Amino acid sequence: MMSLPILPTISTTFIVLSAITVAIGWYQIKQRRIETHKKTMITAAIFALIFFLIYASRTIFIGNTAFGGPDDLKIYYTVFLVFHIFLATTGAVFGIVTLLTGFNNKLSKHRKLGPITSIIWFFTAITGVAVYLLLYVFYHGGETTSVIKAILGF
Ligand code: HEM
Structure with a gap:
């Protein structure tokens, strides 16, 4: 039985929970x-905030893991990862604005933004799970280097 890394497994679970919760909402x-x-x-x-806090602390204190699959797939993985990061960042900004329009009762804006935000968030979760599978399940993760280590050299 192969072992899965604990923090990425927990944080990916939270993105999925967040997307399911948006669908229910x-x-x-x-x-x-x-x-x-x-x-x-x-x-x-x-749920999205919990994902982000785990992901950000892991990135700062432990580091990001390089793709451990075959070299000729690396470029496709990287393009896909950038697409996922783009969706996640856009989804976060849209999410904050959608929440604010909801809280402030700006409902005509909220009705327009709500479906767009939800769909971006669904694709963020789907591509996030795909990145997780490619990084840890289909292949073994490559090297992990922390930002702090990279900067301070210890
Ligand atoms: C403070 C939080 C929120 C409040 C108070 C709130 C409130 C509302 C209200 C009152 C409506 C009905 C608008 C109308 O038909 O006149 C609505 C619609 C909607 N909201 Fe929210 N909302 C919140 C957060 C969110 C978030 C974060 C999302 C997406 C991620 C979202 C997605 C939607 C969607 C998809 C609709 C239906 C739009 C339609 O079908 O026309 N809402 N919301």
């Missing part, structure tokens, strides 16, 4: 359940 607003929609979307944001 979308379903709830389709049924005009506004208070439940609000609570569910706040929960989705908390």
